[in-house]
Amino acid sequence: MSSTRLSGVGVSSGRASGPVVRVAEPLGEPPATPAPADPPAEAARIRPAAEVVAERLRQRAAAVSGDAKAVLETTAAMAADPALLGQAEKLVTDESLPAARAVHQAAAGFIAALEAAGGYMAERAGDVRDVRDRLVAELLGVPAPGVPDLTGPSVLVARDLAPADTAGLDPATVLALVTEEGGPTSHTAILARSLGIPAVVACRGVLAAEADALLVDGDTGVVEVSDGTVRAAHVAGKVEWNGVGVLRDGLRVKVLGNVGSPADAVAAAAGGAEGVGLFRTEFCFLSAADEPSVDEQRAAYAAVLAPFAGKPVVVRTLDAGADKPLPFLNPDPEPNPALGVRGLRVAFDRPDVLERQLQAIALAAADSGAEVSVMAPMVATAAEAAWFAERARAAGIARAGVMVEIPAAALAAREILEVVDFVSIGTNDLAQYTFAADRQVGAVAALNDPWQPALLRLIAQVGEAGTAAGKPVGVCGEAAADPLLACVLIGLGVTSLSMNHTALAGVGAKLAATSFDLCQLAARGALAAPDPASAKLAARAVLN
Numbered sequence: 366m367s368s369t370r371l372s373g374v375g376v377s378s379g380r381a382s383g384p385v386v387r388v389a390e391p392l393g394e395p396p397a398t399p400a401p402a403d404p405p406a407e408a409a410r411i412r413p414a415a416e417v418v419a420e421r422l423r424q425r426a427a428a429v430s431g432d433a434k435a436v437l438e439t440t441a442a443m444a445a446d447p448a449l450l451g452q453a454e455k456l457v458t459d460e461s462l463p464a465a466r467a468v469h470q471a472a473a474g475f476i477a478a479l480e481a482a483g484g485y486m487a488e489r490a491g492d493v494r495d496v497r498d499r500l501v502a503e504l505l506g507v508p509a510p511g512v513p514d515l516t517g518p519s520v521l522v523a524r525d526l527a528p529a530d531t532a533g534l535d536p537a538t539v540l541a542l543v544t545e546e547g548g549p550t551s552h553t554a555i556l557a558r559s560l561g562i563p564a565v566v567a568c569r570g571v572l573a574a575e576a577d578a579l580l581v582d583g584d585t586g587v588v589e590v591s592d593g594t595v596r597a598a599h600v601a602g603k604v605e606w607n608g609v610g611v612l613r614d615g616l617r618v619k620v621l622g623n624v625g626s627p628a629d630a631v632a633a634a635a636g637g638a639e640g641v642g643l644f645r646t647e648f649c650f651l652s653a654a655d656e657p658s659v660d661e662q663r664a665a666y667a668a669v670l671a672p673f674a675g676k677p678v679v680v681r682t683l684d685a686g687a688d689k690p691l692p693f694l695n696p697d698p699e700p701n702p703a704l705g706v707r708g709l710r711v712a713f714d715r716p717d718v719l720e721r722q723l724q725a726i727a728l729a730a731a732d733s734g735a736e737v738s739v740m741a742p743m744v745a746t747a748a749e750a751a752w753f754a755e756r757a758r759a760a761g762i763a764r765a766g767v768m769v770e771i772p773a774a775a776l777a778a779r780e781i782l783e784v785v786d787f788v789s790i791g792t793n794d795l796a797q798y799t800f801a802a803d804r805q806v807g808a809v810a811a812l813n814d815p816w817q818p819a820l821l822r823l824i825a826q827v828g829e830a831g832t833a834a835g836k837p838v839g840v841c842g843e844a845a846a847d848p849l850l851a852c853v854l855i856g857l858g859v860t861s862l863s864m865n866h867t868a869l870a871g872v873g874a875k876l877a878a879t880s881f882d883l884c885q886l887a888a889r890g891a892l893a894a895p896d897p898a899s900a901k902l903a904a905r906a907v908l909n
Contacts, residue, residue: 369574369589370587370588371568371569371570371571371587371588371589372568372586372587372588373544373566373567373568373569373571373586373588373810373811374548374549374565374566374567374568374586374810374811374813374814375563375564375565375582375583375584375585375587376549376551376554376557376558376565376566377557377558377561377562377564377583378558378563378583378584378847379541379561379562379563379583379584380580380581380582380583380584381541381580381581381596382541382579382581382593382596383520383540383541383578383579383591383593383594383595383596384517384518384520384578384593384595385519385522385576385577385578385579386513386522387521387522387523387572388511388512388513388521388524389510389511389513390510390524391510392501392502392505392507392510394466394469395465395466395469395505396463397462397463398463399463400462401461401462401463401464404457404458404461407457407463407464408454408457408458408464410504411453411454411457411464411468411500411504412454414500414504415444415445415450415500416445417503418444418496418500418509419441419444419445420441422437422441422444425532425533426438426441429532433531433533433559433560434532435628435629436528436529436532436556437529437532440492440496440527440528440529443493443496444496444499444500446496448475449468449471449472449493452474453467453468453470453472454467456471464504465500465504465505468497468501469497469501472493472494472496472497475490475493476497491525491527492527492528492529494527495527495528495530498510498527511527511529511530512526512530515538515539517538517595518538518539518540518595518597519538519540520539520540520542520543520578521534521539521543522543522572522579523542523543523544523545524544524546524572525544525545525546525547525551525553526542526544526547526553528556531553531556531557532556534556534560534562536560536561536562540562540563540581540596540597541562541563541564541565541583542557542562542563542564542581543564543565543568543571543579543588544564544565544566544567544568545567545568545569545570545571546566547567547810548566548567548804548806548810549566549813549814549843553566554843557583559867559868563581563582563583564581564583565582565586565587566810567811568586568588569808571588576590578591578593579591580596585898585901586898606637606869606871606874607873607877608637608873609639610639610861610862610876611876611877612855612876612877612879612881612884613878613879614880614881614882616855616881618859618860618861618876619639619640619677619839619861619862620637620861620864620869620873620876621638621639621640621641621643621679621841621864622634622636622638622640622642622863622864622865622866623641623642623645623841623864623865624641624645625644625645625669626648626649626669627668627669627671629866630644630668630669630670630671630672631672632866633672633869634672634673635866636866636867636869636870637870638673638869640673640676640677640678640736641677641678641679641863642789642839642863642864643679643789643841643863644666644669644678644679644680645681645684646680646681646683646684647683647684650683656718656721659724659728662722662725662726662729663725663729663732664729666680666725666726666729670729670730670732670733670735673733673735674733674734674735675734675735675736676735676736677735677736678735678736678738679737679739679789679863680726680738680739680740681739681740681741681742681768682709682719682722682726682739682740682742682753683711683718683719683722684707684742684743685707685711694711703803707742707743708743708744708768709741709742709744709749709753709767712753719756723739723756723757723760723762724760726739726760726762727760727761727762737762737764738762738764738765738786738787739757739764740765740766740767740787740789741753742768742770743768743770744767744771744774744781745771745774746773746777746781747777747780747783749767750781750784750785751784753765753767753785754784754785754786764787765785765786766785766786766788766789767781767789768788768789768791768841769788769789769795769827770790770791770794770798771795772795772798772799772823774788775823775826775827778826778827778831779830779833779834782830782831782834782836783834785836787831787836787838787839788827788836788837788838788839789838789839789841789863790827790838790839790840790841791841792815792820792824792842792843792844793842793843794842795820795824795842796812796813796814796815796817796820796842797813799820799823800812800813800817800819800820811897814897815842815843815844816891816900816901817900818892818893818896818897818900824840824854824857824859825888827858828857828858828859831858831860832858838858838859838861839859839861839863840862841863841864843864845862845864845868845872846864846865846868846872847868847872848868848871848875848876849901849905849908849909851872851876852875852876852879852884852887852904853884853887853891853904855876855881855884855888856883856884856885856886856887856888856889857892875908879908883908886907887908888904890903890904890906891904
């Protein structure tokens, strides 16, 4: 690699260089022999080992906050999952497998099911692998895989990083991250941004590169050999933002939070969010074996809405099916779940579920005092949008919109905006459907780069439709969290931006320093670019 540059997908801004520390590969498959002399005693080792692993993760969670805390707490819960542990114990007693092998084998079934679901649930497969490897290591009495103790500032290189490892990184010693796999919406990407660590994912060939030191550019995605000099990413200090989304020429652009739980809502409010652009209600359902009652849903929603009394909150109705299967909906097996019955399509077969949810949302809005709107996911046509809007208004919710995450919806934006009050673009799904590229597959991660000109052209078409109709167009995908891209989106006709709470101040401050004419100029340059890197350079030339 001495004269070669590698390219991946830049997912967290900044440039840094320093010595490489390689993260050890996960443990291999443990042997199935010898059979335990006392299977019940061998099975009894599993739960204590799981409790040790879970407690370590809980202790790490207690020492951090925000996204890192949530990820570590979730991983700890997975380590103690009764279904996984019970299946492993059964393999020991029924098939005389060693405990480590039984855990590995039990986890394989969970991983296969999650990967088959695709999308969000496929992301969770990596979490299960992490838990599996920690449990196996504990049972074998060997060190757990993951990031080693760092003796000084380093550039971490890995095949991929487990969410629990990423969540525990210290920006003071981790100069940058480079992974061979992963994508722009992976946990690694999201947490690297929240920690302010430059990161490049899907950098194919980096594991084979013989380099002792690397220079990593999280903006361009370029990784190249460095002389070993430690250069930390430039940190300008705490970003100052007054909490009002407005360009320097006075144009108002609401800067909103993405939330899925009461903790998310509190963090978004504390971060200065002017409201919520995406409340993911399915996160109140994921662990439910039976459909929660209207009163149970009402209480769950009100807890999330409470920090935003008097402020706008857009509640997305149940985005179930495919990547987020819910047991009480009894979904039929599908050959391609990502293209099957998911989102609003579930409600066509079960309108009663939607009607109860809308009733609960209306009641929670009255309880909390939030200014609630609702929007439906996975809408493809104007007829579907009208079907949803009619039911939302019948439930007493005056303002109804839809997600634009299918290319057909972007192409039909004018007709859709005739029957709804607003639209919100989910750039993550819109990218993967536009490019036929699963956003969890590292080999095609570059196609899901939100700077792809073809994606920006679809967004521009929606923005033009919104301007023509005089109705709002929001963006609630990861694209909104990039301050530079946020300005381009405004230039494309977007009127509000919704993001993780850690990105609010950076985006708000960037907007305050930018005028609408510069946003439009940057947008024109990005639209005309031949590739994502050129689009970003064109925008930076105008906005930096």
